[in-house]
Amino acid sequence: MNDDSGRKRGPASYLRYALLALAAFLVLSLGFALIPRESPAPAAPPFSEQARSAALAETLELRAASQQLANGSSGARRQLFSHAVTLLTTQAQALLLPDGASGSASPAAGASSAPAPSGTAPSGRAPSGRAPSGTAPSGRATLPALAGALSQSGKERLVHAEKADGGMARLLAAVGTAQLLQATALAEAAGTTPPAFPTPAATLRNAATTCSVPSGSSAPPQAGPQPGSSGQPDNATLAAALGRAVRTEVETVYGYQVALTRLKGAAAEQAAGLLARHEALVGQAEGYTRVHCVSVPPREPGYTLGSSFLQKPAAGLASLEAGTLPVYGDLVALSDGETRKWAVASLVAAAQRTVLWGSDPGPVPGIVLDTAILPELPEPETTSAHPTGQSVSAP
Structure with a gap:
């Protein structure tokens, strides 16, 4: 083959062209290989973790506002604010625990029955332009602002408790109740x-009065020990928690x-008014027990009350009410759906x-708290990076 000058092109020319093409290919390949790949966005944390981070961030803000008010007060006001500081400090320490167990002695502390929904939870951090919780727009803490912020935070914790995993749901419900x-x-x-x-009666609207046996089951499950078992009921089951709720309310x-x-x-x-409330709660607890195909525990003819109860009945009733808190805390951890909502509302009402x-x-009603295992709070400058930083709403 001749080129434009009429001279014949030799094999060396073709080899030179091939080498130049190969070199260009290598340069381009190497260039593409050296370009760093765009790192994928980190996966969103589970809902329960986001709810915990939001609760921790909000609680730390409320604690700082309470401390500011305590430092500037005296007498009864100082005592009131100091109590808020102590309560919020304990709650923040409990929220630092990764598993949400918070030292509970109950076997249900780490239970997880409700699946974490997709989506994200509020970060708990103050959006740009908003003063921290418990403070006025000027940034200075005020009593009305702190009361309003505590109310809002408590309600948010209860909403998140309805969707979080079992152990974290109990902790969030406890924190929200105390706040x-x-x-x-x-x-x-x-x-x-x-x-x-919230009122427990409002959540019974979707509860049926008869058992609906799941498909593939020949008989409804029972609350007590079954033949062939060790004779000891499993305390960390929904059936056992429902049975305890019924027995506790009857007592x-x-x-x-x-x-x-x-x-x-x-x-x-x-x-007299609270007696009527508890009689209604017995019916509600039995109703939810039947919904889950669990046998309602038989009622006892009577119970033994100590001499101190008979001598000081008001203090005895306070003790009875306090004894219902861990029962409803267990039920929060082990239930979901409408039953979980009823348990959360019942926990709040029992604390009231x-x-x-x-x-x-206490600072976490419904949880038997071992303060010895609580971690120390980090310094203020290190806590701001703890929350997820994401801003979304609970499903």
Whole structure:
């Protein structure tokens, strides 16, 4: 073959062209290989972890506002704010625990029955332009602002508890309950409207009254030990938790009936109203038990009450109410759906009744807390990076 000048092109020319093409290919290949790949976006944390981070961030903000108010107060006001600081400090320490168990002695502490839904939860961090929780727009803490922020945070924790995994759901419900109670105390001191509380009766609307046996099952499961078992019921099951709720409410009704014969005046009127509330709770607990195809425990003819209960019935009722808290805490951890909502509302109501009789349900009602295992809080400058930083809403 001749080129444009008429000279014949030799084999060396073709080899030179082939080498140049190969070199260009290698250069391009090497260039593409050296370009770093775009790293994939990190996977969103599970809903329960996001809810925990949001609760921790909000609780730390509330704690800082409470501390600011305590430092600038004296007398009864200082004591009120110092109590809020102590409560929020314990809650923040409990929220630092990764498994949500918070030192609970109950076997249900780490249970997980409700699947974490897709989506994300609020980060708990103040969006740009908003003052931290418990402070006015100027950034200075005020009593009304702290009461309102505590109320809002408590309600958010309860909403997240309805969707979180079992152990974390119990912790969130406990934190939200105590924050609502603290918000009520602060609102009374500020002369503002106290927060509204959820009521257990509102969640019974979707509960059936008869058992619906799942497909493939020949008989409904029972709450007690089965033939061939060790004879000891499994305490970390929904059936066992429902059975405990029924038995506890029936025993509480009995206690109120006895106390009414020894109380007078306003205390007797309060006890009569709460007795009716517990009688309704017995029916609701039995209703949810049947919904889950669990045998309703038989009612006992009576219960043994100590001499201290008979001598001081008001204090005895406070003790009975406090004893229902871990029962509903277990039920929160082991249930889901409508039953979980009812358990959360019942936990809040039980804590309210405990306060009515002059007792303190503690910083995490429904959890037997071992403060010895709680971690130390990090320094303020290190806590701001703890939350996920994502801003979304619970499903």
